[in-house]
Amino acid sequence: MRQDIEGPYLRSGQVAEQAGVNLQTLRYYERRGLIAEPRRSSGGHRAYPPETVTLLTVIKAAQRLGFTLEEVAELIDTGRRGHPTPDLRVRAQEKIAEVEARITDLTTIRTALTQVVNAGCDSLTHCSCPDCPLPFADLAEDRTHEES
Amino acid sequence: MRQDIEGPYLRSGQVAEQAGVNLQTLRYYERRGLIAEPRRSSGGHRAYPPETVTLLTVIKAAQRLGFTLEEVAELIDTGRRGHPTPDLRVRAQEKIAEVEARITDLTTIRTALTQVVNAGCDSLTHCSCPDCPLPFADLAEDRTHEES
DNA sequence: TTGCATCCGGTACCCAGGTACAGGATTACC
DNA sequence: GGTAATCCTGTACCTGGGTACCGGATGCAA
Numbered sequence: 001m002r003q004d005i006e007g008p009y010l011r012s013g014q015v016a017e018q019a020g021v022n023l024q025t026l027r028y029y030e031r032r033g034l035i036a037e038p039r040r041s042s043g044g045h046r047a048y049p050p051e052t053v054t055l056l057t058v059i060k061a062a063q064r065l066g067f068t069l070e071e072v073a074e075l076i077d078t079g080r081r082g083h084p085t086p087d088l089r090v091r092a093q094e095k096i097a098e099v100e101a102r103i104t105d106l107t108t109i110r111t112a113l114t115q116v117v118n119a120g121c122d123s124l125t126h127c128s129c130p131d132c133p134l135p136f137a138d139l140a141e142d143r144t145h146e147e148s
Numbered sequence: 149m150r151q152d153i154e155g156p157y158l159r160s161g162q163v164a165e166q167a168g169v170n171l172q173t174l175r176y177y178e179r180r181g182l183i184a185e186p187r188r189s190s191g192g193h194r195a196y197p198p199e200t201v202t203l204l205t206v207i208k209a210a211q212r213l214g215f216t217l218e219e220v221a222e223l224i225d226t227g228r229r230g231h232p233t234p235d236l237r238v239r240a241q242e243k244i245a246e247v248e249a250r251i252t253d254l255t256t257i258r259t260a261l262t263q264v265v266n267a268g269c270d271s272l273t274h275c276s277c278p279d280c281p282l283p284f285a286d287l288a289e290d291r292t293h294e295e296s
Numbered sequence: 297t298t299g300c301a302t303c304c305g306g307t308a309c310c311c312a313g314g315t316a317c318a319g320g321a322t323t324a325c326c
Numbered sequence: 327g328g329t330a331a332t333c334c335t336g337t338a339c340c341t342g343g344g345t346a347c348c349g350g351a352t353g354c355a356a
Contacts, residue, residue, distance in 0.1 A: 013302065022345065088269050093265055096265070106250055
């Protein structure tokens, strides 16, 4: 038998290659709810509509913007359900705040590192430099575990 | 029997509490070579010298500066071996470069996110805004897999 | 119809930096 | 000496984003 699904459907390997992702990743995304379960051939092989490739491109773009897979799944989901909410913009604004907070952290760290270099610290444990700035007890960077 | 190791030795729970780390973390650091194997009581309980608390403080400081545990272990190690190299300063300078690269990445991401907000994008997959800036195919952020 | 490429599901593994739990031994204190 | 608190080893699990491997089934072309 030639092929038992008509139309421009792609097999998983083709989708993976065209989108530049690993085949396993494709099934991983399916498990995570990022891409819908595709049709199957009579033998059980997946048959994807071509726009799946575009969807994967979009997912990768959102990842590059700093969204987690869970956030991407939610964004796709609320988009699909026709929610008229400006969800993406709100999420993007929240993400900007996150990114800026991270930049602030990194800037603080860079400042501290610069102090280490300028002071001429020569050991973590037995630094002999005068006015050694270690150990930076005030440096936070632990926002993930903060509450309230 | 009262205690069978003389002097100001601390038991693991005391070290953990004073340093503000989990007891498991202490043993994890020992496995990773960040802290030396301490003496043992006759029953097998660890007996730490008090400066272990300071060492843990230093480790945490180095982590806050962006060093991985492996890097911290190396820094402690070359410090202990009396290497006269200005290792810490060199490492700090390298770390500054890493941090700055990361800041650059995040700044690019922030710019892209701002474009999403300003353009009024309303969907990842079916954005209706004019001149939609998605999907940012040019955004890199994947330096970890680059070679050469 | 035969042979090779591809795909299937299930499971295990990778990174880092830990954390948790089980079941038994030791220590500390009254 | 009783008993609670602490500690021991070993092993498994966690997060996030995948990747690898296995044995078996399908797909496709000559």
